[in-house]
Amino acid sequence: MARDFTKVGVVGLGTMGAGIVEVFARNGIEVVGVEADEPALQRGRQHLRTSTDRALARGKLTDAESAALHARVHYTTDLADLADCPLVLEAVPEHLDLKKELFAKLDGIVADDAILATNTSSLSVTEIAVATMNPKRVVGMHFFNPAQVLQFVEVIKTVVTSDEVFEKVQALAERLGKKPVVVGDKAGFIANALLFGYLNHAVSMFEGRYATREDIDDAMRLGCGYPMGPLALMDLIGLDTAYEVLDTMYRQGRDRLHAPSPILKQMVSAGLKGRKTGRGFYTYAGPGLSQVVGDALTPKAEPVDAAALRPVAKVGVVGSGTMATGIAEVFARAGYDVTYVARADAKVERVRAAVTRSLEKAVQRGKATEADRDAALSHLSGTTRLDDLADVDLVVEAVVEDLKVKQVLFENLDEICKPGTILATTTSSLPVIECAAGTKRPQDVVGMHFFNPAPVMRLVEVVHTVSTADDVVATVQDLCTRIGKHPVTCGDRAGFIVNALLFPYLNDAVKMLEANYASAQDIDTAMKTGCGLPMGPFELLDVVGLDVSLAIERQLYLEFREPGWAPAPLLEHLVTAGYLGRKTGRGFNTYG
Incomplete structure (x- = not known):
């Protein structure tokens, strides 16, 4: 059982290896930490010291706990010092030959019943195992970075791993307070197999200049609630590591979507490997630092030229569903006169009641005053007639996600609205140009994709077609900021960002x-x-x-x-x- 592991070895004391050492030592287990040479050993010791000092400063460790933790860790450059460890886990760089060579050496050092584990994130555990005389005792134990914080551990069982070995490792992970999941030996396992396809796609999106790096990252943070944007995450992982993971996944599965984007290899060759080198998709204050500094790709904060924007005072919203209701509330709360159009009087009343209810909740939670509520409602008027949108400056449609319905609506808006009115669709996936093509003013049509619930979600995707006028894009970007939203800008492609x-x-x-x-x-x-x-x-x-x-x-x-x-x-x-x-x-x- 897991309680047998009173002493373990960890080979490789980089960021990941040092984090794993800390996890074991925090849980009362003696650790022998091994590095290739003395400078690397000192760097590993400093990684651990920095992490525990941070935990001390945050009150998550006491001085006594920190001292006891460090006392459990023994540092060495000699693999022979692992001889009496019942479990040895490697966290060396993601190179198959390096790992196979290490396991062949460990095989002759540790006891016959000792378990050898690899922290590989994508390489074949089976290929590593067969470098030993006893592949039955080899298992994958994939921690996630930072190992001290993240609870998940993938326990990888090969076709030859003994049941007893993976059960012991699974039980050990649970003892460490982790949530282990047992999976088969497939490139990327669960998390990386899903994560890196997404990251590679984001890199391709950037490489094709579909959107800026900031807009891609902001879109996923604000639109999906992700802790980091994909390009910032690539920098954190390391572009060289990401390239190796993707290349391994592609060679095993031959899925074109896992073929590393060409720019990745170019950046790695140029030494732009992410945070660890001080530059990747972003530029950092120094190697290993997290602070982003400006560079040639950083957007310039230029003052908005009001004269170059179209005036927007009155806004129309078409639709009576959740999204339309939320958008009407957002504009009304920002002080814009809003005319919303629903198909029946009962739906008109329902929208107003929903907005009133939402505003009342905001008052009760202290997020708005009664005066704010009353002012917003005073800006809101409902109708069943599209013709009542004749004098608005912007119309946002949020009707059913059916292209034919939207096209007919845009034809009507084209006839009703005054010249210069911006016509926006909040479609999440349909082509904006198909809506624009039904009008005589395609230059005035733009995508303005809000996220649900609109009053809460800050992101708006501003989608320009091949016909959209520059001043329309600039006006909508500025307007998003004025209503408290964060605009990201992209072209008219399915799914946007x-x-x-x-x-x-x-x-x-x-x-x-x-x-x-x-x-x-x-x-x-x-x-x-x-x-x-x-x-x-x-x-x-x-x-x-x-x-x-x-x-x-x-x-x-x-x-x-x-x-x-x-x-x-x-x-x-x-x-x-x-x-x-x-x-x-x-x-x-x-x-x-």
């Missing part, structure tokens, strides 16, 4: 489940506790709605014709069966 990055990742998760590699619960656990995401992919799919998700995935596949983005058959079957997620009580999970 957020959905184009999010839904292929969700689809990959469904395919992983479909292949019986891991359960929905284990995959959700991996992405929440291993990658720090607010929701696992299956939780999120059930919230979004499987039918909505399938429609977006079909739209992405139709536009890009990327075979890897074809909707997973399992998703198609669940939708056909009427299992649409929370709204029907059953999707990937069942709800009471």
Whole structure:
């Protein structure tokens, strides 16, 4: 059982290795830490000291606990000092030959019943195991960075790993306060297999100049609640490490979406490896530092030329659903006169009642005053007549996600609205140009994709078509800032930024489940506790709605014709069966 592990060895004391040492030592286990030479050993010692000093400063460790922790760690450059360790875990660089050579040496040093574990994030544990005389005792034990903080551990069982070995390692992970999941030996395992496809796609998006690095990262942080944007995360992981992981995944699975984006190899060759070298997608204050400093790609903070913008005082909102209601509230609270259009008097009243209820909640929570509430309501008027939008400066449509319905609406708005009025669609996936083409003023049509719930979510994707006028884009960007939103700007492609990055990742998760590699619960656990995401992919799919998700995935596949983005058959079957997620009580999970 796990209690047998009173002493363990850790080979490699970089950021990850030192973090693993700390995890073991915090839990009362003696650790022998090994590095290649004395300077590397001192760096490893400093990694551990820096981490524990930070924990001391935050009150998470006492002086006595810190002293006891360090007393449990013994440093050496001699692998022979691992001879009496019942478990040795390696955390050396991600190079297969290096790991195989190390395991062959360890095989002749440790006892016959000792367990050899690798912290590889993507390499074949089986290939590492066969470098030893006894591959049955080799197992993967993949911690996530920072190991001291993140709870998830992937325990990788090869086709030859003995049941006793992986059970002991699983029990040890639980003793360490981690959430272990046992998986088979497949490149990337759960978390990296899903994470790195998403990261690679973000790199391609940047490489193709579809959006700026800041807008890509802000979109995923603000639109999905991710702790970091994908390009900032790549810098943290290290571009050389990311390249190795992707290359390994591609060579094993031959999935084109895992082929490293060409710019990655170019940046690694140029020494731009991320935070550790002081420069990657961003530039940092120095090697190993997290502070981002300005560089040639940093957006210039230039004052807005009001004369170059179109005046916006009156706003129209078309629709009566949750999104339309939220958008009407956002503009009214920002002091704009809002005329919203619903299809029936009852729906007009329902929108006003919903906005009133939302504003009242804000008052009760201290997020607005009664005067704020009354002022917002005074700016709000409802109607059933599109003709009442004749004098507005901006119209935002939030009707059903049906292209034909939107096209007819834009034809009507083109005839009704005065010249110069900006016509915006909040579609999440349909082509904005298809809406613009039905008007005689395509230069005035733009995407203004709010996120649900609109009063809460700060992100707005500002989507320009090939026809959108520059002053329209600039006006909408400025307007977003004025209503308290954060605009990101991109071209008119299916999914824009957020959905184009999010839904292929969700689809990959469904395919992983479909292949019986891991359960929905284990995959959700991996992405929440291993990658720090607010929701696992299956939780999120059930919230979004499987039918909505399938429609977006079909739209992405139709536009890009990327075979890897074809909707997973399992998703198609669940939708056909009427299992649409929370709204029907059953999707990937069942709800009471």
